[in-house]
Amino acid sequence: MNCTDFLAKLTDYFDGQIDAELLTEVKEHLGSCHHCEVVVDTTRQTIDVYRGHQPYEFPDELSSKLRGAIMDRCRKHVETTVGEKTSAGVK
Numbered sequence: 486m487n488c489t490d491f492l493a494k495l496t497d498y499f500d501g502q503i504d505a506e507l508l509t510e511v512k513e514h515l516g517s518c519h520h521c522e523v524v525v526d527t528t529r530q531t532i533d534v535y536r537g538h539q540p541y542e543f544p545d546e547l548s549s550k551l552r553g554a555i556m557d558r559c560r561k562h563v564e565t566t567v568g569e570k571t572s573a574g575v576k
Contacts (some may be wrong), residue, residue: 486514488559492519492530499528546565 491514497503498511515522535541543551 486510487519487563488514488521488556489519490554492524492559495524495528498525499532503520516561517561520555520562524555 491511494503494507494511498508503511515525
């Protein structure tokens with residue numbers, strides 16, 4: 486599982502609508518990806534803050550910027566991780 490796959494399943498993860506095999510993959514990814522772990526922690530905190538309150542709709546432009554920023558960080562993380570493994574002789 487990569488960051489893109491993880492983000493696509495984030496809602497299912499929080500809703501508990503994820504099968505056991507995929508849940509295992511998600512947990513493994515979270516154990517190795519600090520960026521996605523931060524996304525989960527932040528999302529959990531946001532849910533806690535807004536539980537019982539009116540949700541706030543982000544403007545589309547802001548949502549797109551946030552998603553883009555998260556994906557850029559994830560891509561850089563993957564590129565760095567792959568680069569480190571390649572330079573260490575791991576394939």
